[in-house]
Amino acid sequence: MTDAPLDPKRSNIRKRAEEIKPYRCKNLIAVLECPSDFKNIGTVIRNVNALGAEKTYIIDPKQSLPDDWHEMRETKFLSKGSVSAIKWSFVKRFDSTEGCLAHLARNNFTSVVTSPHIKGKTNETLDEADFTKFKKLAVWFGSEATGISELAVSQAEMCVSIPMFGMVDSLNLGTTSGIVLYEVTNQRRKYQKALELSRQTRG
Numbered sequence: 001m002t003d004a005p006l007d008p009k010r011s012n013i014r015k016r017a018e019e020i021k022p023y024r025c026k027n028l029i030a031v032l033e034c035p036s037d038f039k040n041i042g043t044v045i046r047n048v049n050a051l052g053a054e055k056t057y058i059i060d061p062k063q064s065l066p067d068d069w070h071e072m073r074e075t076k077f078l079s080k081g082s083v084s085a086i087k088w089s090f091v092k093r094f095d096s097t098e099g100c101l102a103h104l105a106r107n108n109f110t111s112v113v114t115s116p117h118i119k120g121k122t123n124e125t126l127d128e129a130d131f132t133k134f135k136k137l138a139v140w141f142g143s144e145a146t147g148i149s150e151l152a153v154s155q156a157e158m159c160v161s162i163p164m165f166g167m168v169d170s171l172n173l174g175t176t177s178g179i180v181l182y183e184v185t186n187q188r189r190k191y192q193k194a195l196e197l198s199r200q201t202r203g
Contacts, residue, residue, distance in 0.1 A: 023052050024052045025053055025054060025189060026192075027054065027135060027136040028053045028054050028055075028184065028188060029054060029055045029056070029057055029104075029109065029139070030047075030048050030056050030177060030181060031056075031057045031138050031141065032056065032059065033100075033142050033149060034097075034142075034143040035143060036143050036145045037173070038064070038078075039077075039081055039174075040144065040174050041065075042077065042082040042083075042086070043174030044056065044174060045078070045081075045085050045089055045091060046081075047177050047181055048085070048177075049085035049088055049089035050085065051181045053181055053185060057093075057094060059094045059100050065078075067093060069090055069091050072091055072093075073086050073087050097149055098151070101152070108136050110135075110136060110138070111155055111157060112129075112131075112134075112137065112139050112156055113142070113158075113159050114139065114159070114160050114161070114176060115142065115147060115153075115161060116162065116164070116169055116170050118159070119148070119159045120159035121158070123158065123159045123161070124159070124160050124161075125162075125163050126160055126162050126183050127183070129158065129160050132187050139181065139184060140156065141173055141177050141180075144172065144173050162176065
C-alpha cells in the first residue's frame, strides 16, 4: 500500500499560510458600520486579508448578509468582490452599532473611528497617530452615505483622518480602508517584530 500523493494546491496553500503567519496582525479588526454599497464590502475584506488584519466586522441592520461566515463565503457577490479573500479572512455581522460596541467591549478592544472631518474627543491625522499603544484595536469605517455614527464616535478613543490636499476631500470606502489599514498594519507589524526581538534577546 502506497501513500496517497500530496495535493500540490493544498501543499502550496499550507506553505503560504506558514510564510505569512509572522506578519499577521493579531487583535486587529476592521469594522464597517452600515455600508451602503455591497461592492465596497468585498473590497474591504480583500484589503483586510491582503494587509494582514485579523477580522472584519460588519454592522448590517437590514440583515442583508448571512449570519454565518461559512454562508458568507458561498455568497457570490462577497466572494467575487473580495476576489475570494473572504475564504481566508473571518467576517462577523452585527444587527446594530450598539451590539458591535458591546461585543468589542466584552473582549477588551479599543475602538478608533475614521472620518475626513474632525469628530470626537481626540483627533489625529493618519501619519501622526500611534496605533501600537492599543493591545486590541478595532478600526471603524463609516457608511458611504452618512459617514461614521455619533454613537461610534462617542465610544472611540480617537478619530483619525487621512491628510488630503486636492479639491476633493473624501475617498470611497474601499480606498480609505486600504490606506488606513496599510498604515495601521505597518506600525503594528514593526511593533510586533520589536517585541519578538526583545523576547529573544532576554531569552
